[in-house]
Amino acid sequence: MTDLFPARHIGTDDDAQRTMLSVIGAAASREWASVQELVSAAVPDSIRVDRDRTSVLPAPLGERAALRELRALAARNTVNRSLIGLGYYGTITPAVIKRNVLENPGWYTAYTPYQPEISQGRLEALINFQTMVSDLTGLDTANASMLDEGTAVVEGMLLARRASKAKSARFVVDADTFPQTLALLRNRAEAVGIELVVLDLASLAADAPELSDAFGLFVQYPGASGRVWDPSDAIRTAKEAGAVVVAAADLLALTQLRAPGELGADVAVGTTQRFGVPMGFGGPHAGYMAVRKGLERQLPGRLVGVSQDAVGKPAYRLTLQTREQHIRREKATSNICTAQVLLAVMAAMYAVYHGPSGLRAIGRQVHLTTAAVAEALRESGVEVVSRSFFDTLQVEVDDAATVVARAHDHGLLLHATDAGLVSLSLDEESAADLRDGDFPLADLIRVLGGTVDGDGDIALDLPTESSFDAGLARESAYLTHPVFNTHHSETAMMRYLRLLQDRDYALDRGMIPLGSCTMKLNAATEMEAVTWPEFAALHPFAPASDVAGSLELIDQLEQWLADVTGYDTVSLQPNAGSQGELAGLLAIRGYHRSRGDLTRTVCLIPQSAHGTNAASAVLAGMSVVVVATDELGNVDLDDLRSKIAEHSETLAALMITYPSTHGVYEHEVVAITQAVHDAGGQVYVDGANLNALLGYARFGDFGGDVSHLNLHKTFCIPHGGGGPGVGPVAAKAHLAPFLPGHPLSQDATHPLAGGGRVEHGGAPVSAAPYGSPSILPISWAYVRMMGAEGLKDATGAAVLAANYVAARLREHFPVLYAGEDGLVAHECILDVRPLTERTGVTVDDVAKRLIDFGFHAPTMSFPVAGTLMVEPTESEDLAELDRFRGRDDRDP
């Protein structure tokens, strides 16, 4: 038995592939001797990868050897105790949640809950999440998660601009805001013409005129400095002038502090990371957003609501979907599609498991321990600046850099706020360790310049009173719903998780043949490293020397992804495909502007494009011009040429998906990219369908300047029931200076194809420098175990499977948009409209009926209404494909 992984990942073996080839050949009255020949017939010659090209991908390793290499990388990381804070905190993941959710394919291999009949489990989990956020923030409606806190603040700013009646273009931001959030706000505000005004609200009168000339106001609560203060006067002033007020609030702090809704905020945003989700060197975690009544239609992302099923029983479903980008395109409220469902489920279950009194006790322990540490520091002569705080203290020191370095020698990570100020944040983990005497408190005191007497044993006396003003103490109740007051024993929790899981359909039950979603195997070996502490317990702003293994892994993955796509450099920062699109378009914008082309702002987008393209273009400050597609689903070259001519002076970019959203390899793609380049535009190739191309063609070779990829499609990161995702952006070298950088990144440079390094000099698009690094070992392991040949074989098997399904079902359902030779790419569109016309049975009926046979429905009515788009992927075996198409009497 071979130890090689491709045979495990690819569902069809040689025998099965021969059978499938003969079925496809018979249907087309042609003969293909091998899968390679079949794919070669489908992929246009003009874009085929040079056969003699040597890949930089190393020869594939078996599963055990790959894990050994990952272990070696992990060993190069050092998990020191983080007191850095800034939105990322130590937390204790309850083992029952880690084992039954995070490490459980029943939860992590599910798709976004579009089919409510087979999604009631995670929809309930998400309702719990929404209830938790809504209760703690004191606002009426919360969505089902955001990508991270930084981008949630940006979405809050954009929401404020949509909803505010004020004429001002200004958004006022409190200076006491996390540095990464400020960097994100600056970047995103500039692109859409918002004037960002940073003010120190603490030293500003509550009736200052600056507060009355803005469409929105943002406060961090508690502040980045740790300060707990009452912003309600400033909020009132701003609101009286028509502003919409956004507060980023720490959910654990809200167990002790008055809710943002009670202080007058219209919108609350933040992260739920410290509710049991490991820091993971930056992510993934679930951000959140909650709004007051009246703003619910402005919410970005997804919202779960309670409806009724056919017999009138309560049932959950996604709601207000009409405003999402796949329907409203450039008029959408946001470009977010994938959010962070798996992590939202974990955070919600943390609240279910601990309940309101448990959460209150954790929050109180953290706060009172911080107060006790402040007292101990003061007694030993340390200059603690903070008076009113929750979990973060600022300390005056002579030289912050030296103090941070000395702390590091003792295994403690502090944050240098400026030259003479350091901050430290406590959390659930460090508070528990301080209680247990398992924390180097004496070292901390000495490092901060204090004196410790005797043997260094310091008894911490917890105060009984909070440090902050009694008027800010939380009085309102939260998490009163029975679900938060029932499952507190581990047995009850385990069974609740199992009950919900059993209501859902995931890849552990059967095929999820969703076109354009690539629901392939998420192998157990690939998942192994996600929960290793060396990857899971790192703070995103830890010093580079602590994260050498992760940085090496990131470097390698960037090089591999650049190699397979034909680009020069890759950024792994974007947390979803939508964010990758935005990063790529912002890079194009930055490039044009750097050349003085300030008016190049038109983005051409084919009619057939995914709606997210248009929504992202608008957020990158571009205006969308639609290009017609012909009856075969291809870009209409004549219309493209006339649109280019019409906008020749203002053309910024063309966004094109390859293979197209219709699942066809367009033969004219080189002519298309050439025409755009000739007119001074840049070519953005949407990489959502890369699974049909790997090993056969590369975006960069046929004219792409920049692309995003979806590691959660092509590179095996599980969909998590609707997130996490990773949307790397890959680009040619001339765009590198405009790819996302980060003010707190460990290394601003990235590998350049062919050798050397290049700086990514743009502004960030995610809160953390490398986005969601704790799930990158998944894609790393996939590529490491497949090798270049294995990836190419996977493409072949995916294309073969789609053509097999098409050949088998063609006589019952016409296959739309096949290319030359009647072949499709990695997915096929089955036309249900003739059936509907004949019988009245609609595409919805077919989809729902498939559920009865144990299948997740294919993609419905995209890109063509009344059709099903089927993408079986390479991972399904022939038996499952046959089960799907339904064997008939003529079968052998």
Next chain:
Amino acid sequence: MAAERDLKYTPEHEWLLIEGDVATVGITSYAAEKLGDVVFVELPEEGSDVTSGRVVGEIESTKSVGELFAPVDGTVAEANSAVVDAPELVNSDPFGEGWLVKVRFTELPDNLLSYDEYAALTGE
């Protein structure tokens, strides 16, 4: 309400009833049917100025979000609060109780459609 034959129409599937210098505006039954069940209506504030061709409100159904365009330049004299409270009126009585706004105008644009012209447009 006046007979449909006496109304003016726009290519955006809105109808206008002209009475003096006030135009009552709604969406046609054809548009209402295409939208499906209307669940939410947002209308401009009374007293606000509107410009012909600009978006001034939203009509959301279970299937999609449609936009309300101002068919004339003018000032909003009245917004139909009944339809905000009961959006289903747009479906049940699009030419009557489902009206949306009344706009006081100074001049009518010359591109409004007659009943026959609109019927030709929708093919009905």
